Amino acid sequence: MPDHIRPPGQRVTIYDVALEADVSPSTVSRAFSRPSRVNSETAERIRQVAERLGYRTNPLARALTTSRTQMIALVIADITNPVYAEIVRGAQEVAADGEYTTVLIDAQESDRLERAAVERTMSTVDGIVLASSRMSDSAIRMVAKQRPVVVLNRALADVPCVVTDDPRGVRRAAEHLGELGHDHITYVAGPQASWPNGVRWRSLLEAGMELEIKVRQIGPFSPTLAGGERAAQELCARPATAVLAFNDQMAIGIIRGLSRMGVNVPGDVSVVGFDNILAADIVTPGLTTVAAPLYAEGSAATRHLLTMIEGAPGHTGRPMVLPVRLVVRDSTAVRNPSPGRARPAWVRQRPVPGPAAHLP
């Protein structure tokens, strides 16, 4: 039991420990930060005294001289979007392994808020992962000049990047729709500030050329359920038999919107989403979507960041590309020969989808 009671409200410092263990404060410091630099018996004794006194090294004081806080910032575009949950998990796992604490920042889809938050946090962290940043390229570079930065879901010269193979994902989706007889795909665009949005549209254009499928774009819409529902209305004005949405939330919104107007998915229109969020598996019909390795994105980006913090140069050449895969569920089907004539949505073969594949 601790026989030396500390005056309350007083933190225990290395000086207290030093006094008690009869060594100098520097030795106490070294016992914790450079154990090899001090005799193992002495170190052990110090550690015991420290334990008894309840000493905890003060990370702020340490950071003052080492300029290392053992914290990294993870900036995500929108905490409301379930996509980021897995990314966060991946990042946290790696960070925790490396003895780093993750500071999570939600940018709320706002360029301004994101910059302000980064600005405020920058000096307190050892590095930053920007996941789907909404900031301008120049703003990102400015940040990267002051701290190690890894950018996720965006490619940017001179800054290390991790992206997913969206072109391949779009291509697979287009092939899938093509095989089902669709010769025309409408892309429902998300936020213009989103880098993947551009990539996905351009990839679809390209895939359309090669596969001889006509493509067009509508939008942009907000990358949310509501945005998808608005898109559904526009979709009715200019009918389509196959739709590729910027993300799953929009895709689900589209399905809802269409259904409400009596259009059947997948009977009349096939819909493909992007991200494979959990909800994609529980909606009716189950959503066919392009799945990204979210957890791996978070962990890869963070792993890279940590090596940069440890002094590695930060590989700024080609971005690191992670594979994607197409998860086929029930929102896509063979093209309806008479698109105008809607069958009731509830006359479906499988009332409730079985457990479809879903990313770990």
Place this chain on the structure above:
Amino acid sequence: MPDHIRPPGQRVTIYDVALEADVSPSTVSRAFSRPSRVNSETAERIRQVAERLGYRTNPLARALTTSRTQMIALVIADITNPVYAEIVRGAQEVAADGEYTTVLIDAQESDRLERAAVERTMSTVDGIVLASSRMSDSAIRMVAKQRPVVVLNRALADVPCVVTDDPRGVRRAAEHLGELGHDHITYVAGPQASWPNGVRWRSLLEAGMELEIKVRQIGPFSPTLAGGERAAQELCARPATAVLAFNDQMAIGIIRGLSRMGVNVPGDVSVVGFDNILAADIVTPGLTTVAAPLYAEGSAATRHLLTMIEGAPGHTGRPMVLPVRLVVRDSTAVRNPSPGRARPAWVRQRPVPGPAAHLP
């Protein structure tokens, strides 16, 4: 334009500014931290020099003497659970208003991880909001002894708490089911470490007494989709006509599980969830659920925390109780007179639910 170029990698300090503005470092310090304490013209000059040199006050150094970091920690049980997104938003809003940065920590439903993270972060933040903490009461009190703490979704003597009026929510759900003719409600329990889990069950017991509805409990199950599906199996072994689930994810899992086994919701079984997550509105059938004012929870807890940090005593009497409301959708219906006989799930009146009410 900055004519005095700083040597790269060198942070600008108050000493640099002092030299340039021809005042002492303490004056520079005061010009920023206590402007009233220095002549306004001098302050202005200092500010301009600082601007020109690109001076930014180092929050760590400041914290070392003031022991104020302007950061608060928000610990959530599981970032995967969409419930916390709105709570985070509410907390962040209030924190940002008060010039505080929010450090978000995901405990991954683990007592151990939560303690470790709190331990690590504690000394770096001015206060902590524990949202649905999985730690023991004593562990929480230990933390509260060292830093201002507000606990969310849990009541605990001697520590300020913010909770929702779950008893009333359960009561409303029970009344609703009673009105539909159900005379028996099965509670599907969530994690035992979850405080609201106990409250909800006890409230149901009580409501059952008053309303003359029989109640029973099964579980505990994991508070996830998968947990709900497992619960559905057990539910089949011991049939029920009305189910109250610990949360929406479980409720959705239960519906899925039951449907797969040919049991129709709400035809054969009515299911009520808790939380009103977004998915509750997009699944088929739409989920009847008890909605909590998530955003308000986050903001109220944080507001309280900030006043404590500013020196207020921290009102530890009765917990602050926030109102809830029952959102009725399509997963509850009049009790089926012949429960054993399942109708096919897909023979439903409304194939896709219209836009049901859903928390802002």
Place this chain on the structure above:
DNA sequence: GCCACGGCGGCAACGGGTTGCCATGTATTG
């Protein structure tokens, strides 16, 4: 004309570790 007082700025001591350098004492080497 003298004193009191308020405004303003500087000095120096912190806060809590970290680290370069030096002084021991002991082990190793020739």
Place this chain on the structure above:
DNA sequence: CAATACATGGCAACCCGTTGCCGCCGTGGC
């Protein structure tokens, strides 16, 4: 046995602001 190397621990400067206290100066009151 002398010379050198190494292991270990202490000293003191440093990181970058903050703040108690003191001194200077100008102003106003009596």
